[in-house]
Amino acid sequence: MSPVEQMIESIPESAWQVSRRSFMKRLVGGVAAASLLSGSRLASAATLAPLAETAKALDGKEMGDERFWGLVKDQFILKEGLALMNAANLCPSPYPVMETVFNLTRDIDRDASFPNRAKFSEMQETTRKKLEELLGAAPDTIALVRNTSEANNVVSSGIVLKPGDEVVLSDLNHPSNGVAWEVKARRYGFTIKKVHIDVPPKSPDDIIKAFRSALTPATRVLAFTHVASTSSGVLMPAKELCMIARERGIWAHVDGAQSFGALNVNLTDMGCDSYSGSAHKWFMGPKEVGILYVRKERVDALWPSIISVPWRDQIVGARKFEALGQRDDSAIAAVGRTVDFHNMIGKARVEARMRAIATAIKEGITKIPGVQLYASMAPELSAGVIIFKPGTADPRKAFTKLYEKFQIAGASSGGETPGVRLSPHIYNTMAEVDRVLAAVSDIMKNGA
């Protein structure tokens, strides 16, 4: 047995949706992923046509046809019985995206020559164009980086700041858009101001007022999280915040980790100077690809953090932020395929379905005695991140019980408002919502 075969053999049976023996046989035979994984409860190319047809049939019609969403769910190879509600952390990819990653990786591993890989430059440009169209961004404004953390750090490292300059953040920022600024403030001598956001906030106006009162003539940057992944999962009034920043010449940076792929985002309309996101979260794309949008007029003012191949001085637009050396070309190409998947469903419909599931969970949870919902019920103050306190039960234990007893995968959330976090997406069903409510009721009655 070769070392590679030994490695494959050591992977537990449960990790494969098909038997290792047949996997090995087919691997050696070199068949395509579609037939490789056939026989499992897995979407195949055959399920794609009905989905596209259903999407067309439902166009302009009322939401709420569970059969349509059943077809969407069939595009994922989710473990039978698992209600996965962890999109805020990591999402699965639909089958066409997995297949693209698989096939292109296989192509590279068969022939890693320059001539064979030349096609990836074109695929990367196609991916960029599709993303720009999806997100309402001008051409050459999106860089394909590795994740939100990297994109946020390009911004906090790349804006020239000096002692006397101020950067305004909120206390809900993720460390990559919070601690990262604090570390750089220590190095470059600028000042950080943190705005406190109530949990849950009373209104978008309260948030706007809080930020506005923190701005001074010395403020150079306003950096906030579009949707918080902790505390209340609050949706910030991004367009208004960007407007008050832009009016004052302040750089508005939006961390979109919890909105990219979940909400019907239009970056031109939002008016931000920069926006970050991870393909592997709500966007349901391949792992370890991220986006950094930089408004055309701002590209020259932002220094790149990493200079490697394919850097050149004449580099056009946001490409200057992605000269990161050798990349996973198959993953980058698969981001374009993920845009196709979103377009097939319709991005407004993706948001509406995600919200319908999240709202049903929130409405149900507020009816369970003793549960405290941190997330707001108001659609203008919330998106897909639901955080609640399960009474006096330890949130970590509640999270573990949800997974181990009820096969509901969420997260436990720390900080000032420790609780259980559920972040459902379009692959969840209304039946799973009922399971969540029954499970939370059980925890409230019998403890975690």
Ligand SMILES: Cc1ncc(COP(=O)(O)O)c(C=O)c1O
């Ligand atoms: C708001 C926010 N920003 C940034 C990140 C970092 O994302 P990544 O680990 O993909 O870089 C996260 C991760 O959960 C997040 O919630």
